[in-house]
Amino acid sequence: MKMCPTLSISRWIFLLCLPVVMLVSVQKAHSSAQSLGLPCCHKVITQEVKTIQSCFEQKPRYRCRQHAFLIINKRHKNKIWCIDPNSEWLKDKIEKGELKCPPVISV
Template sequence: MWTTLSVRIALLSLAVVMLFSASEAMLQIPLHCCNKVQRLRHIEKIKQCFEQKERHGCKYHAFMITNDSGKTFCVEPTVPWLKNLLEEEKLKCPPDISKLLRTRFEVLDEDDLE
């Protein structure tokens, strides 16, 4: 039969499994995904740009570009004007995960700590 020590070990093991399962679920952040990409001639007044890499459930490599009016476009990475901006470093497009992390966590300046 079950001894006190066996019961304690079983309960402790169950608690550890539940703890890791809960923390793993919190780490799964939903990512944006472009379902189709466009070959646009040019986008005026680019406000933000994020690179989307191919991944599970997201089959396109694309750049998510938001203009000043807030409209977001999914642009093919082979478009010449976009390639030129990226090569000349006039436009920086970090991976899209950084966009989500910035909205989830607040970045504080030293001034904010006072």
């Protein structure tokens, strides 16, 4: 006689609740990114920015899939330029060590 293993009620409840917990955690991650006010570049440009105050790398994340570099320049305070990571002028400045672009906090 072959016995079939059965799960206890508490294990069934755990297995049924697990997808709900996972869904809630994904929604919390998205809302925390919004509450932090993280910028998200959807379109990028290749134009060179001359007077750079700071630079950050935007890596693809949930609801923000574009890889870009966020440049804040000195002339336009708080203006964020979304630069294409393949821009030659940007690559050149980063390779020469003239510009450091740490990653933006991602979720």
